[in-house]
Amino acid sequence: MALRIFNVLGREKQDFVPLVKGQASMYVCGPTVYDYSHIGHAKNYIAFDVIARYLRSTGLDVLYVQNITDVGHLLDSGEDRILRKAAQAQAKPMQIVETYTRAYFEAMDKLGVQRPDISPRASGHIPEMFKMIETLLEKENAYVANGSVYFDVSTDPNYGKLSNRRLQEQEAGTREAVRGEKRNPEDFALWKRAEPEHILRWDSPWGEGFPGWHIECSAMSLKYLGPSFDIHGGGIDNIFPHNESEIAQSECANDAEFARYWILVGSLTVDGIKMSKSLGNFITIEDALKQFPAPVIRYFMQSVHYSNPVDYSDEAMHGTARGWERLANAVRLARQMRQNAATGDDGGTFVERLNSLHADFSAAMDDDFNTPQAIAGLQEFTRDVNSFLNSGTTIGRNTLDSILDTYETTAGSVLGILPSAEADSGSVQRETSLIQMLIDLRMQARKSKNWAESDRIRDELAAIGVILEDRADGTVWKMG
């Protein structure tokens, strides 16, 4: 069965046929690094993480590019939002950018989001932007006004094809000062003249300034993926004007189809309303991780189809956590049984069930990355695994390996929702506590002169490399 993707460009489910056989090129709009990442970012980037992971699992050679926006965004006041943050912190703009770029990657790492192959920064691609802007000027798709360069949307008859917006139906821009130098109210900036107080600025053929928001994605996707590539991803809230403008710039400048498949992810709300700082329902990824382990957050984000909105709430998260536990418990049980299982194929007939799970999983993911359906299949599978593991029949190590491998290649390497084996095998802190507990048990045995039990504990600990030494003031231990 072939992979099908709902292409927002055209609004229909289509067979995925990559530009180059065996490869898939993907560009996803990345974050603006002016603050800590929130759970809305988590939903978005987990979705594309799973998409990239699944594409790879089918054997495709994926090249995944995701930008870091560290210049250019304007506030209503005309002030760059990164600069505003810098003023608050009395720090250099690039210091702010660096801080939140690192924080972004750290948060994503904790969520098990595999890093993109390339994470280009907008600030590092100013020359590439110049080149594209100059091309657009030469082709008269853009014009210079007072040191700024604007894209003339009236020169692109296809403008609006992604979001289905007709220019004349939109409300005119409200900023009089900005509108004054534009030919059409809908024209957007490719390059903005920097006012004196604007610290983050570059020399350009049109005077000192900084790039418009949309041009970076066009310039960087061209550089790393070429004029045409397979998949463009992002949040649905950026369909207009950002994605629409990207298409206009790139297709006018390159005379080539831009992205062939558009995958846009539904937004996340908190307790039914949009997340915003003023409402006090702004939840960072770090905050969420304090309450729930990363696999639970990933499971939650994938329990709804990526294109649909998700509502985050404590109630929903606790329900999700319980559902995840059931799956995780089965995996843990299988891991522990494997530790003591005899080698052999006992219970091998269960392999048929493994095959049917693989088939169900692939069918669900091939259908526009239907993770809710894939998870439903895993839950049914888990019921059968639990029955099997608890049935009392002898199960050989090979069979347990097969079960664990099945989980690993579906819930593990694709969805990224398995409990980590490390967490289950223990940590230094836990090991220390366990050893202390045994020492305390042994102390009780010694007090009651139960020397046989006391020596048994010491000998068995020694056998696994923990040496006990009795002192007048108590017992200490060390690794042998």
Place this chain on the structure above:
RNA sequence: GGCGACGUGGCCAAGUGGUAAGGCAAGGCUCUGCAAAAGCCUGAUCACCAGUUCGAAUCUGGUCGUCGCCUCCA
């Protein structure tokens, strides 16, 4: 005003023409020294109305309602 989603059992959520997956919660039961885990059983005709069709949650039209976007946003 324009664009776009959506409305499925108490909650979350798949399903886009052939008589409703899955999870959570709830109740009953099995297992069980206790606890936990696990398993079994129990529930919806799909916002409403009118059409198309042999047949619709699924297509068409309309009504009501929710949300997002049109200004920075993943």
